[in-house]
């Protein structure tokens with residue numbers, strides 16, 4: 001798959017799922033009930049971050065046991081992470097930044113991949129490599145919507161998935177931006193709710209999130 005095809009596939013996934021729960025999971029045994037709660041609440045496309053030892057087992061368990069979930073891996077930092085994501089059958093991978101190695105590996109793979117950007121230089125690198133759907137991270141502290149507006153000028157073909165500092169109070173504003181295909185965030189699956197097994201609370205937050213795009 002080329003970089004353009006990888007980005008196109010990413011765009012299709014994100015357009016269909018404008019709010020992506022960004023999940024950090026400490027116990028793999030929480031993965032399946034958590035994913036069921038999200039799907040039940042209307043959020044099928046989910047990101048499991050590779051920030052914990054349990055992340056890979058959690059993603060594998062969801063892929064095996066929650067067929068309605070579309071599982072991506074996040075915090076993908078190396079080509080090796082990307083390969084692991086493809087091997088377990090994840091639907092996509094997303095990074096907080098990019099490297100030449102990641103862009104090359106993603107362009108050579110058969111996979112939806114979303115590199116992360118923060119600056120115009122990052123965009124030049126990603127767009128030149130053929131990726132025009134990017135994560136804008138950390139969205140709020142990197143300048144918020146004003147920064148996104150400014151970046152949209154020189155890169156009209158690029159669509160964004162902002163994450164970092166987005167929650168239920170500001171997600172709708174981001175989603176109203178014409179260049180934003182989806183937003184991601186951890187607010188739907190807070191660590192405290194996962195620790196308590198509050199699947200009903202997570203389902204309710206997911207359901208509220210489905211109403212954010214006007």
Ligand code: 3PG
Pocket residue numbers: 022049074075096137163164165166184185186187
């Ligand atoms: C990510 O990796 O996308 C972010 O950590 C999510 O940011 P948030 O915790 O501020 O939602």
